[in-house]
Amino acid sequence: MDRIFYELTESVRIAMAQVRANKMRSALTALGVIIGIVAVTLMGTAIRGIDIGFNKSLAMLGDDVLYVQKWPWGNVEDWWNYVNRPPLKPEDAVALNRIIAGTANSQLEIGVFTDARSTSVKAGGESVNGVYTFGANADYSRFLVADFQEGRLYSATESDSARQVCVLGFDVAQALFPGRSSIGQKVIVQGQPFTVVGVLVKQGSFLGLFSMDNQMMLPLGAYRKYFGIRDDNTQLQVKVKDKNKLDEAREELTGAMRRVRGLAPGERDNFSLNGGDGFKKQLEPIKQGIAFAGLFITGLSLFVGAIGIMNITFVSVRERTKEIGTRKALGARRRTILLQFLIEAVSICAAGGVVGLGVTYGMCMAVKTAMPNFPLEFSVSLVAISMTVAIATGIISGFVPALGASRLDPVVALRYE
Amino acid sequence: MSPPAPVESRILRPVGPLVISIENVTKLYHMGDETIHALRGVSLEIRRNEYLAIMGPSGSGKSTLMNMLGCLDTPTAGKYEFSGQDVASMVDDELADIRNREIGFVFQTFNLLARSDALRNVELPLIYGGISPHDRHERATAALVSVGLGDRIHHRPNELSGGQRQRVAIARALVNRPSIILADEPTGNLDSKTGVEIMALFEDLYEKGNTLIVVTHEESVARHARRIIRLRDGLIESDAPAD
Numbered sequence: 018m019d020r021i022f023y024e025l026t027e028s029v030r031i032a033m034a035q036v037r038a039n040k041m042r043s044a045l046t047a048l049g050v051i052i053g054i055v056a057v058t059l060m061g062t063a064i065r066g067i068d069i070g071f072n073k074s075l076a077m078l079g080d081d082v083l084y085v086q087k088w089p090w091g092n093v094e095d096w097w098n099y100v101n102r103p104p105l106k107p108e109d110a111v112a113l114n115r116i117i118a119g120t121a122n123s124q125l126e127i128g129v130f131t132d133a134r135s136t137s138v139k140a141g142g143e144s145v146n147g148v149y150t151f152g153a154n155a156d157y158s159r160f161l162v163a164d165f166q167e168g169r170l171y172s173a174t175e176s177d178s179a180r181q182v183c184v185l186g187f188d189v190a191q192a193l194f195p196g197r198s199s200i201g202q203k204v205i206v207q208g209q210p211f212t213v214v215g216v217l218v219k220q221g222s223f224l225g226l227f228s229m230d231n232q233m234m235l236p237l238g239a240y241r242k243y244f245g246i247r248d249d250n251t252q253l254q255v256k257v258k259d260k261n262k263l264d265e266a267r268e269e270l271t272g273a274m275r276r277v278r279g280l281a282p283g284e285r286d287n288f289s290l291n292g293g294d295g296f297k298k299q300l301e302p303i304k305q306g307i308a309f310a311g312l313f314i315t316g317l318s319l320f321v322g323a324i325g326i327m328n329i330t331f332v333s334v335r336e337r338t339k340e341i342g343t344r345k346a347l348g349a350r351r352r353t354i355l356l357q358f359l360i361e362a363v364s365i366c367a368a369g370g371v372v373g374l375g376v377t378y379g380m381c382m383a384v385k386t387a388m389p390n391f392p393l394e395f396s397v398s399l400v401a402i403s404m405t406v407a408i409a410t411g412i413i414s415g416f417v418p419a420l421g422a423s424r425l426d427p428v429v430a431l432r433y434e
Numbered sequence: 435m436s437p438p439a440p441v442e443s444r445i446l447r448p449v450g451p452l453v454i455s456i457e458n459v460t461k462l463y464h465m466g467d468e469t470i471h472a473l474r475g476v477s478l479e480i481r482r483n484e485y486l487a488i489m490g491p492s493g494s495g496k497s498t499l500m501n502m503l504g505c506l507d508t509p510t511a512g513k514y515e516f517s518g519q520d521v522a523s524m525v526d527d528e529l530a531d532i533r534n535r536e537i538g539f540v541f542q543t544f545n546l547l548a549r550s551d552a553l554r555n556v557e558l559p560l561i562y563g564g565i566s567p568h569d570r571h572e573r574a575t576a577a578l579v580s581v582g583l584g585d586r587i588h589h590r591p592n593e594l595s596g597g598q599r600q601r602v603a604i605a606r607a608l609v610n611r612p613s614i615i616l617a618d619e620p621t622g623n624l625d626s627k628t629g630v631e632i633m634a635l636f637e638d639l640y641e642k643g644n645t646l647i648v649v650t651h652e653e654s655v656a657r658h659a660r661r662i663i664r665l666r667d668g669l670i671e672s673d674a675p676a677d
C-alpha cells in the first residue's frame with residue numbers, strides 16, 4: 018500500500034520536474050488543450066444560456082396554459098383542412114367555463130377569450146408604434162405571470178361595462194410617461210382616450226425576439242368596440258390546475274371543446290390545442306441539434322489538443338527510453354512507468370483545463386458586462402465537467418504512449434541511445 | 435582510497451549458500467530472418483560472497499549473460515533459479531521485484547537521472563521498494579557516505595566527475611542490500627586511475643561480505659576477482675579461480 022503511495026508521489030514529482038525542464042514545450046502543448054477547453058466551455062455556457070433564456074421565456078407565457086386556436090403551432094402542409102374551421106368566439110369561453118364548473122375533479126381551472134392586434138399608442142406628444150394590444154376580460158388576472166409595477170388590472174365591473182381603461186407594458190409606459198407615474202393618465206388608442214390603471218413590471222423578451230414589455234391590455238368589450246371583430250387572432254387561453262398532468266388536462270379540454278362545438282362522435286376536431294409543453298417539445302430537437310453540432314465542432318479543437326498531448330507523451334517516452342530502462346532495472350514495475358507518463362500527460366491537461374476555464378470565465382464576465390442580454394451562463398457544473406473532460410483527455414491521449422513505455426523490454430530500453 | 439592490495443596478500447572469504455544456479459541456458463535473438471545464438475547452453479553456479487569476473491571477446495555473450503543473471507531478461511531455454519526461485523517462468527513485475535530486492539546494477543554509462551541529485555538517485559530503488567521517506571533518506575545518505583561521497587549528497591550528476599558518478603551508481607546498487615551486485619564494464623568509461631579507485635571500492639565491498647559479478651574485457655580488472663569465467667561464442671570456455 019505504502020509502495021503505491023510512494024510511487025505516486027514520485028510520479029507526480031517526476032511529472033512536475035519534467036514540465037519544469039521543458040517549460041516552452043509543455044506550455045505550447047497545454048495551449049492546445051486550453052484552446053480546446055475554452056471552445057468547449059464557451060459553447061457549453063452558450064448552450065446553457067440559451068436553455069435558461071428559453072425556459073424563462075416559456076415561463077413568461079405561462080407553462081400551465083393551453084391555447085385553443087384555429088391553427089396549430091408550427092407549419093401545416095394541409096392548410097385546407099384548417100382554413101374553414103370556425104374561429105374562436107367569446108361565447109366559447111363562457112360555454113367552456115360552464116362545462117369546467119360542472120366537471121368533478123376537473124384538471125382545468127378557467128378559460129379566457131383573447132384577441133390581439135398591433136397598434137400605436139399616443140400620449141401628449143409621444144407615440145409608440147407596434148404595441149401588441151390585446152383584449153381580455155378581467156378573468157385574465159388568473160393568467161398574468163408578471164407583477165404590477167404600479168396600479169392593478171381592471172376589475173370585472175370595468176371590463177364588463179366596456180370602460181375605456183388599459184394596462185400598459187413597462188416599455189410603453191416608460192416611453193409615454195418617462196420618469197413619472199402613468200396611473201390615471203390618458204392614452205389615445207384608435208383615436209379614443211383610455212385611462213391607465215396599471216403598469217406591468219419589466220419582463221424582457223420572449224426568446225429574444227418578441228418584447229413582453231411592448232404590450233397593452235384592454236377590456237375585451239372596449240377592444241372589440243374600437244378594433245372591430247377580425248377573427249384571425251382569437252383564441253381561448255385555458256389554465257391547467259396541475260402542470261405535471263398536462264396530458265390529462267389536454268384530453269379533458271379536447272372533450273370539453275368538442276361539447277362546446279357540438280361535434281358528433283367520429284367528427285374531426287375543428288380546433289387546435291397548442292401550448293403547454295408542445296412548444297417546448299417542438300423546440301427540443303432544434304436545441305439538441307444546436308448543442309450537438311456546437312459541441313462537435315468545438316470538440317474537434319479539443320481533439321487537436323489531445324493529439325498534441327499524445328504526441329508530446331510519445332516524444333517524452335522516446336527521449337527517456339534509457340531512463341525507463343534504468344528505472345526498470347532498479348525495480349520499477351509496469352504500472353509505475355505507466356503512471357509516471359500518464360500523470361505527466363494529465364498534469365499538462367489539468368493545467369490547460371484550469372487556465373482554459375479561467376479564460377472562459379473572464380470572457381463570460383466581459384460579455385456579460387458588455388451585452389447583459391447575451392445568453393451565457395457560467396456554472397459550477399461547467400467547472401466540474403470541463404475539468405473532467407481535461408483530465409479524461411490527458412488519460413486517453415497519454416495512455417497509448419504510457420502503455421508503450423511500461424511495456425518496454427528493459428534490456429532494449431537500456432541499450433537505447 | 436588505498437591502491438588495490440597486491441594479489442598475493444588479499445583475503446579470500448569463505449563462500450556462502452547458493453544464490454544463482456543456471457543450467458544449460460540459451461538465448462536466441464531474431465534479427466529478421468537471421469537467428470543469433472547469443473548463449474548456446476551455459477551452466478553456472480554462484481554462491482554468496484563470491485567475486486566473479488566474466489570475460490570474453492566482444493560479442494561473446496557477456497552482456498547477455500549478465501542481463502540474464504540480473505533478471506532483466508529471461509532465457510530462451512534452460513533453467514534459472516535465484517535463491518531457489520524459478521526465474522525463467524516469472525512475469526515482468528515479478529522480475530522487477532527480484533531486481534529491486536536482490537540485485538544491484540552498475541552500468542558502464544552510470545545511468546544516473548540527470549535532473550536528480552545524488553541523494554535522489556540513490557533513493558530510487560528504495561522508492562520502488564516501498565521504503566518510507568525518512569528511512570529512505572537515512573539509508574541513501576549512509577550508502578553515499580560508504581562510497582566516500584558524504585560531501586556530495588546534493589550534487590547533480592553534471593556537477594560530479596566520472597569516478598564520482600560511478601560511485602553514486604554503486605551507492606544506488608548497494609542501498610537496498612542486494613544479494614548480488616552486477617557491474618557491466620564498470621570502468622569502461624573511466625580513465626585508468628579512476629578505474630583503479632573503483633576496483634578498490636569493489637574490493638572493499640567484497641571484503642564487507644557482498645557478492646560481486648563484474649563483466650570486463652580488461653585482464654587488469656578481472657585480476658581483482660576471485661573467480662574468472664571466460665566466454666566464447668556463447669559458451670563457457672573456462673571457469674577457474676583467479677590466481
Ligand SMILES: Nc1ncnc2c1ncn2[C@@H]1O[C@H](COP(=O)(O)OP(=O)(O)OP(=O)(O)O)[C@@H](O)[C@H]1O
Binds near residue numbers: 470471493499651
Ligand atoms: N537485443 C539484441 N538483438 C539482437 N542481437 C543481440 C541483441 N543483444 C545482443 N545481441 C547479439 O548477441 C551477441 C552477444 O551480445 P552481447 O552484448 O552479449 O556481447 P558482449 O559479450 O557483451 O559484447 P561486448 O564486449 O561488445 O559488450 C552479439 O552477437 C549481439 O550482436
Ligand SMILES: [Mg+2]
Binds near residue numbers: 496497498
Ligand atoms: Mg557487452
